[in-house]
Amino acid sequence: MSEPTFAAGTFRPDPGRAGLARILGVQALTETRLALRNGEQVLLTLLIPIVLLIGLDLAGFIPVPAPRVDTIAPRILALAIMSSAFTSQAISLGFDRRYGVLRRLAATAVPRWSIVGGRMLAALAVVIIQLVVLSVIALLLGWSPAASGLPAAVLLVLLGTAAFGALGVLLGGAVRAEIVLAVANLVWFVLLLAGGIAVGARDGFAAIVNFLPSGALAEGLHTALASGGWPGWQPIAVLAVWALVAGGVATRTTRFV
Amino acid sequence: MTEPALQIENLVKTYGATTALAGIDLHMPAGCVLALLGPNGAGKTTTVELCTGFGTPDSGRVRVLGMDPATASGKLRERIGVMPQGGGAYPGVLAAEMLRLVAATARHPLDPEWLLRVLGLDAARRTPYKRLSGGQQQRLSLACALVSRPELVFLDEPTAGMDPQARHLVWELVRALRADGVGVLLTTHLMEEAEALADEVVIVDHGTVVAAGTPGELTAAAPDTQQLTFRARTGLDLDLLTAALPEGYTADETKPGAYLVCGAIDPQVVSTVTAWCAQHGVLAEELQVGKRTLEDVFLELTGRELRS
Incomplete structure (x- = not known):
């Protein structure tokens, strides 16, 4: 490294903030790229759902009415949303905090809401990529979603992303990165098996499971896309309440630094 | 350039039972290089944090460029550059990507590519942050503090973990900043650094100012001695x-x-x-x-x- 000399005026002050749309856009783009570049995150958000989608469709050991993909696809979409908006989000936030990025960004001209907003947009971008990839594969497997259920499905996807995203921020912003990693993966596993994603809950459990964000999202998407129309108020209300409560708590507890 | 860069009066900050700042006073004219010199735990980082809007004082008054950092941090941070202690970036972000991100927040940023070259980070452009050496992370953090063409920069231990060449590069940069009218507040526990760079040295210990003045004044306090x-x-x-x-x-x-x-x-x-x-x-x-x-x-x- 040779020692450079700097021409006079090189660092002449000219401060000021860029346009907010540009700041938000660049930040969302950067965070999306980071999420898609991270091997473990891609494994969790894309590869596992793809393998489960194809595997459960081809392997006949779980009794599902034919065409099997009509039952499996909506549940895999719910899994994908939980994986990216909750688990990945929580883990990346935990480690981002450890590496001081929130503090670093907060020390620039970026407004606080844009730091949060950039993360949200990036989470939504990843969800859209997941849904496109998984839907194309499901359609190739013969999936025929009910067109009349699409508006409800879009609303459920947005609310599900918001609910799981808020829960992810709540967890990722609260404790040490290693604990976030362990808890986020554990919750993912428990909700997948017992939270109404892999299979719909029966009897007594349904009362609990359908009030979980996982159960509400999976059941709601299943009803909307398999039967068509609106799945009733319950899944929508459940997801909205989770999003509001978790978001409200997270804004109080999340440590930026 | 009449407004002082920094005015601190009787600043107190405690964390639980620990008193970080026990009533310090600082005055820094615009365009001046001020070194806060003291051992670890003296209160240097707390001072920088309170000046840049991280945390609120228990009592006392802080004005940075005439603004209260606790209530006007948004407006203030548009005009200052901050190099926090230990840096900060996404673990997986590439060095060049991080600097471009910070540059994108500024209206008229310096050219990030140029800054990377000048700071010897050209070869590390595509290295993820977590795999940069400590000195490289420090230089990237310094670049992030300068890229927005601020009028006042806060450098918290800017040369910690750097080899001698990198340290001299940072010194060169600080002199260039001063020559171009940028105010610099830097913290250090290296007296050579304070003597080499600062117009004003403020020695702090246990959260209080124990001496202040130009390096010449401080070292020649008693002329016969x-x-x-x-x-x-x-x-x-x-x-x-x-x-x-x-x-x-x-x-x-x-x-x-x-x-x-x-x-x-x-x-x-x-x-x-x-x-x-x-x-x-x-x-x-x-x-x-x-x-x-x-x-x-x-x-x-x-x-x-x-x-x-």
Whole structure:
């Protein structure tokens, strides 16, 4: 490294903030790229759902009415949303905090809401990529979603992303990165098996499971896309309440630094 | 450029039972380089944090560029650059990507590519942050602090973990910033750094200002006082040495094996000291006559070792 000399005026002050749309856009783009570049995150958000989608469709050991993909696809979409908006989000936030990025960004001209907003947009971008990839594969497997259920499905996807995203921020912003990693993966596993994603809950459990964000999202998407129309108020209300409560708590507890 | 860069009055900040700042005062004119010098835990980082809007003071008053950082952090951060201690970036972000992201927040940023080259990060452009060396992370953090063309920068231990070449590069940068009218507040526990760069040095310890002034003023506080230093085995009986010296001279063991004789040092005094050493079978090494350094000033004021 040779020692450079700097021409006079090189660092002449000219401060000021860029346009907010540009700041938000660049930040969302950067965070999306980071999420898609991270091997473990891609494994969790894309590869596992793809393998489960194809595997459960081809392997006949779980009794599902034919065409099997009509039952499996909506549940895999719910899994994908939980994986990216909750688990990945929580883990990346935990480690981002450890590496001081929130503090670093907060020390620039970026407004606080844009730091949060950039993360949200990036989470939504990843969800859209997941849904496109998984839907194309499901359609190739013969999936025929009910067109009349699409508006409800879009609303459920947005609310599900918001609910799981808020829960992810709540967890990722609260404790040490290693604990976030362990808890986020554990919750993912428990909700997948017992939270109404892999299979719909029966009897007594349904009362609990359908009030979980996982159960509400999976059941709601299943009803909307398999039967068509609106799945009733319950899944929508459940997801909205989770999003509001978790978001409200997270804004109080999340440590930026 | 009439508005002072920084005005701090009687600033107090505690964290639980720990008092980080016990009422410090600072005044920094615009375009000046001020070094906050002190050991770890002296309150340097807390001062920088309160000046940049991270945290609120328990009492006292802070104005940075005329603004209150606690209530106007948004407006303030558009005009300043901050290099937080330990840096900060996404673990997986590429060095160039991080700098471009920070550059995108500024209206008229410096060219990130140029800044990467100047800071010797060209080869590390596509290295993820978590795989950069400590010194590279520091240089990237410095780049992030400068890229927005701020009028005032806060550099918290900017050369920590850097090799000597990188440290000199940072010094060069700070001088260029000053020449272009950018104010710089830097913290350091290296007295060479403070002496080399600062217009104003403020020595802090235990959350209070123990001395302030230009490096020249601080080291020449008592014009007649000169010093003679030497190294020898620890535990010399200094009462005997003081008795051998003329009236008014002092002799101290400032660190184990490091001795300091203060007073008007003339050839006779040097001869007295070496003769005394010879008499006691002591080999005086690194015998040196010279003016005080900031470290000496610090030691006299606090009785503590600066480098920690």
